[in-house]
Amino acid sequence: MIKTLIEKFTNPAGKLDRILKPIEKDLLLLENNLRENMFSGNSELDKMVAYFFKSGGKRLRPAIIILYSRALNRGYLADENFRIAEAVEMIHTASLVHDDVIDEAETRRGFQTINKKWGSKLAVITGDYILSRALSKLTSVGILAVEIFSQTLNALCIGEIMQKNQSFKVISMEEYINKSERKTAKLFMAGMECAASIMPETNNLVINIARGYSYNFGIAFQIMDDILNFTGDSKKLGKPAGNDLKHGIITAPVIFAVEEYDKTGDSTLKNLILAGLKTEKDFKKAVKLVIDSNGIQKAQVLAQDYSSKAVNCLANLKDSVYKQSLIDLANYSTNRKY
Ligand code: FPP
Ligand code: MG
Numbered sequence: 299m300i301k302t303l304i305e306k307f308t309n310p311a312g313k314l315d316r317i318l319k320p321i322e323k324d325l326l327l328l329e330n331n332l333r334e335n336m337f338s339g340n341s342e343l344d345k346m347v348a349y350f351f352k353s354g355g356k357r358l359r360p361a362i363i364i365l366y367s368r369a370l371n372r373g374y375l376a377d378e379n380f381r382i383a384e385a386v387e388m389i390h391t392a393s394l395v396h397d398d399v400i401d402e403a404e405t406r407r408g409f410q411t412i413n414k415k416w417g418s419k420l421a422v423i424t425g426d427y428i429l430s431r432a433l434s435k436l437t438s439v440g441i442l443a444v445e446i447f448s449q450t451l452n453a454l455c456i457g458e459i460m461q462k463n464q465s466f467k468v469i470s471m472e473e474y475i476n477k478s479e480r481k482t483a484k485l486f487m488a489g490m491e492c493a494a495s496i497m498p499e500t501n502n503l504v505i506n507i508a509r510g511y512s513y514n515f516g517i518a519f520q521i522m523d524d525i526l527n528f529t530g531d532s533k534k535l536g537k538p539a540g541n542d543l544k545h546g547i548i549t550a551p552v553i554f555a556v557e558e559y560d561k562t563g564d565s566t567l568k569n570l571i572l573a574g575l576k577t578e579k580d581f582k583k584a585v586k587l588v589i590d591s592n593g594i595q596k597a598q599v600l601a602q603d604y605s606s607k608a609v610n611c612l613a614n615l616k617d618s619v620y621k622q623s624l625i626d627l628a629n630y631s632t633n634r635k636y
């Protein structure tokens with residue numbers, strides 16, 4: 299019994315469960331809706347949609363929306379705010395399904411991707427369908443929600459294009475953060491901002507807290523994702539480690555590593571990247587150079603800096619169990635193992 303308890307509180311999944319305990323029932327309902335309420339009437343489509351939602355996911359985007367909504371509304375969760383949380387997870391899912399097509403990825407969350415199992419054509423349609431369901435949800439919330447999310451989808455697309463254009467280029471930290479804001483943070487921001495904006499007693503303060511927290515949380519989350527791409531266990535990540543660099547995606551650990559080697563006059567890593575890491579030998583050499591440098595530790599410090607900023611943004615929010623979970627979630631996001 300004690301052993302089980304210790305395991306639950308020390309393993310990352312157990313830690314996340316504990317942080318999200320105050321909204322456990324909301325997340326169960328959300329999970330149920332994602333798995334049971336997405337039917338299109340077309341069995342082929344339904345099979346692919348259900349397959350993806352069953353592969354799990356941390357559901358962090360809906361979690362921060364629900365926590366903030368309850369924190370702002372004396373523990374109460376309005377139906378509109380719950381629908382925003384559902385729509386955000388759907389948009390995130392649609393973007394992953396499309397991202398796997400773009401990346402020609404074979405696995406995600408430990409399962410075969412839709413494109414690998416059913417082909418890219420059906421995967422594109424599946425992503426489109428999930429997106430269309432998200433838009434219906436947002437329409438039911440109101441025009442402001444539709445407006446906020448249409449701008450966010452715009453940013454997501456630009457982020458994805460920026461990433462494509464940056465491939466095998468030695469980009470600056472500013473360019474990396476800029477792209478990460480569009481590709482990742484904007485969706486966290488849209489959800490929390492939208493939830494805060496439709497509150498009956500909304501004001502600039504609660505909207506600014508939402509923006510500040512979700513921006514910093516989103517960037518910290520992306521940096522951590524990029525670190526785990528080097529240090530994480532492929533099995534737990536559900537996707538191959540080192541994959542980003544292989545595809546020319548230059549992330550925080552690599553930027554710090556290139557900077558460090560540059561200072562000593564060593565341009566091996568930079569030249570390998572610019573030459574496109576064409577062979578397995580070049581790729582392995584580049585990964586080793588990143589791991590042997592202080593790039594990963596520096597990226598970890600940067601992620602922690604963003605997560606501390608996220609926590610600081612909550613300073614003027616009234617204390618509650620929900621606020622505490624938002625604080626713990628920001629800290630968890632930079633200590634997670636997958
Ligand atoms: C995964 O990140 C991908 C994204 C966060 C954004 C993908 C965006 C698009 C495909 C454009 C918008 C499309 C729709 C349908 C909304 P990652 O590549 O860093 O993570 P990964 O290693 O898990 O793939
Ligand atoms: Mg990807």
